[in-house]
Amino acid sequence: MRVISIENLEPGMEIGRTVHGANGAILLAAGVNLTPKFINRLKEWGITAIYIRDEAIGDIEVDDVVSEKTRLEALKVTKEVMSKIKLNSDFFDIQKVNDVVDNIINELLANRDMVVNVLDIRTINDFTFGHSVSVAILSIITGIAMGYDNTKLGKLAAGALLHDIGKSKFPEHLLNKVDPLNEEEEKLFQRHTITGFEILKNIKDFSLAAAHVALQHHERYDGTGYPRQLKGEEINEFARIVTVADIYDKMTTSIVGRPRCMPFQAIEIIMANRGIFLDPEVVEHFMNIIALFPVGTTVLLNSGEKAIVIQTARKHPTRPVVRVFIDRDGKRITPPYEINLSYSSNYFINRVIEEG
Amino acid sequence: MPLEIESRIEKDMMIQKMSGVLDISTVELLHNSINYLCEITKVIYDFDNIKFIDSTGVGGIASVIRECQKNKVTIKINNISPEVFEVLDILGLPEIFGEETFEVKQI
Amino acid sequence: MLNEFRQTQLLYRVCSLLIKEEQDNHEVFNQIAALLCQELGVIGSSIWLATNQGGVGLQRLAFFQAREELSYSLQNLDFQAADLVNVQGNGLILHNIHNDENFHEVRRDDLWVTAYPLKNKSGLIGVFCIWDNCYKHTHQEREDFVSLIQKVGSELTNGLYNYKHYSLADHKRIKEELETARRIQFDLMPRELPFLQGTSIGVRTIPANEVGGDYLDIFLTNSKHLGIAIGDVMGKGIPAALWMAMTKVAMRTAAKDYNQPHIAVSQVNSVLFPDLSRQGIFVTLFYALYDLDKKTLLFSNAGHLPPLLYRSKTRKIEPLQLKGAYIGGVENKIYQISGVRLEKGDIVLFYTDGLIEALNSDQKQFGIEKVAELLNSNALYDASQIIDRLIVDLGQFTGDYYQTDDITLAVLKVES
Secondary structure (H helix, E strand, O other): OEEEEHHHOOOOOEEOOOEEOOOOOEEEOOOOEOOHHHHHHHHHOOOOEEEEEOHHHOOOOOOOOOOHHHHHHHHHHHHHHHHHHHOOOOOOOHHHHHHHHHHHHHHHHHOOOOOEOOOOOOOHHHHHHHHHHHHHHHHHHHHHHOOOOHHHHHHHHHHHHOOOHHHHHOOHHHHOOOOOOOHHHHHHHHOHHHHHHHHHHOOOOOOHHHHHHHHHOOOOOOOOOOOOOOOHHHOOHHHHHHHHHHHHHHHHOOEOOEOOOOHHHHHHHHHHOEOOOEOHHHHHHHHHHEOOOOOOOEEEEOOOOEEEEEEOOOOOOOOOEEEEEEOOOOOEEEEEEEEEOOOOOOOOEEEEOOOO | OOEEEEEEEEOOEEEEEEEEEEOOOOHHHHHHOOOOOOOOOEEEEEEEEEEEEOHHHHHHHHHHHHHHHHOOOEEEEEEEOHHHHHHHHHHOHHHHHOHHHEEEOOO | OOOHHHHHHHHHHHHHHHHHOOOOOOHHHHHHHHHHHHHHOOOEEEEEEEOOHHHOOEEEEEEEEOOOOOOOOHHHHHHHHHHHHHHHOOOEEEEEOOOOOOOOOOOOOOOEEEEEEEEEOOEEEEEEEEEEOOOOOOHHHHHHHHHHHHHHHHHHHHHHHHHHHHHHHHOOOHHHHHHHHHHHHHHHOOOOOOOOOOEEEEEEEEOOOOOOOEEEEEEEEEOOEEEEEEEEEOOOHHHHHHHHHHHHHHHHHHHHHOOOHHHHHHHHHHHHHHHHHHHOOOEEEEEEEEEOOOOEEEEEEEOOOOOEEEOOOOOOEEEOOOOOOOEOOOOOOOOOOEEEEOOOOOEEEEEOHHHHHOEOOOOOEOOHHHHHHHHHHOOOOOHHHHHHHHHHHHHHHHOOOOOOOOEEEEEEEEOO
């Protein structure tokens, strides 16, 4: 399986990972062969790249850190909760949230050394829900790396999953506005932090620390954030984690008017902001959990050969195992062979080939 | 971008107005620019329009200066942009051939 | 094992295939690989061509696997065997890969490889591998096998030479000179870095399409001092590569004789000045001596771009500024010395102009500001990872655009 950008899709290619819509519905299932109509639809949905299966390169498994089932469940619950709040209900079923959060935590604890390898393919209109789930997953993995116990992980996860709940009350036409918000709209937007906190703190059994994530996830480590310009340790630790996960996820997904960053680029921006917007300690843990070159990425090696990343490890973030499939002259190599870049120091990645 | 050299002679002085880039692809032109040194006692290179210079280009300048100095011809390079001068300066050209040979553009 | 007649027949068939070989067509090598597998009754065979593209070794011309179903991936092990021969220079003859730490896959106690280096007088031109899972019983059988492999190997050497030569002639003879220059340059770059406590180091060279004269060397002058020398010879091709070799020898000798960087650099200048000035060539050279205990970095500079020091505490870049004429500029010059004390997390990047002058298709330079920024945004990695990251960012910037200058980097990072 490999990632290929939408411009380079051709009819007949086989979809490698199912593309889901906002509520978890299957839009295009794995195994389906692309037709011109499907390709157009992907474009309409605002999807910029998908996984395709390529027989000639052989099997490449892209293992998500959590199962698809759990991810979809989380998506459903988030959507339910946010829709309820939107309809002016002050109540939602916290048990459902806790259950789904527990599932994620358990799955993540089962593969501790895993690196986040999957590019989350999302349609443009489900940004908030898909985003919430991803931020929760990234936050939990960071929490695990920081040595959190189950109780703490549960609170962190609930806070992360619902960090944007205040946006339910924000006018929808502004949420999807392409142009920058004007001053008044921006003020209104910034209130989603306070709104979110007020909703969550009134939910019975919802941890107050977790509710603070909604309030403080736009605070910045150097005190230049909002709503209260808190600084450093004044910001709740859960919020400091979620801020990093939030920024990373936003950078690596495309939204209207801005192309997505590749993981290694996003990590650079995060690292450059350690101690400025972001908690340096959180950043140090976060950088280790992300695969700089996720499985399925096509790279150009210094030898002039093209290869697909097939395996990544925390210890060697810049040196994954790759499968060489196109030679220096642009011809297919049959059969392809693998190079573990962490063993072969003569070889290195020259660049990522986006077009795939 | 290629290199263009516009030459004129005033009495015993040769003025070379250079524009473009001075790199491996154009350095030959610089070498050729001092083929007719007889009767000339002073050469001025006007670098006003030199945008970029690489290490081969610097080598070319060095050898032209050396050639002139060997033949007792006074040589000056004028209107050097600060960026280009920085390259020459890091390499130590003013130290080797005399500070007076190089004149940075006044902005 | 084949009897003598069959052996001769096999050799004959290999030869006739090689004679038939046309121009750029490497299909013939696939046919040979298949033929060898069938005739020798082995499970796989492959032929690799040595190249110096990108500074690395080998390109697989042919691979054949006799049986489809194997519990391990022969094509991956095959790369590891060929790469090993390329890096170490000697062959693996009837080599049992069981428990060999160089083979990173399922240990097989019945898998044997013969990876035979194909060499002529100019050096390694390819590798030829035979894979077998049956144990050659008698001493005689082994001898016969090896001698046959040698015969086939010598035919393949000629075949590969012709193949390579033909494709070179195709792109003008100049390419051959380029290959030679690349090889000289590649051989002169540091291979094995000293292992140091509390300090990480990394080096990298990316050869350009036209070979430049970048020079880099890293060595311990004694148990407490690490010498790092970087430079650039004006010019390209074989002359530049030869001057690079001279500089390396002169620098190493001077570094051993003089423990002060500026005296060592002055000495290099004294030694090289006569020839350099006569030929009108110059060499830039920056030499730094790092005291591993005191964490001081003393340095002297002969016309090279100042390395960048990234301060972990302030996150600012301090270039190691120090002026001095290039080597070959002023006779008997005594160079200056300067120094800094490094602290935990500090990073020093030594580089040649190819890095900052690399162009993209819009003719924009990568630039020093971008490099400085990247040091900050990768500061938490170790030295070799920082290099890996810089290279990818550079590659992302330049894209497919044709690079005319070598890029050489060395990174020193104080880890504790």
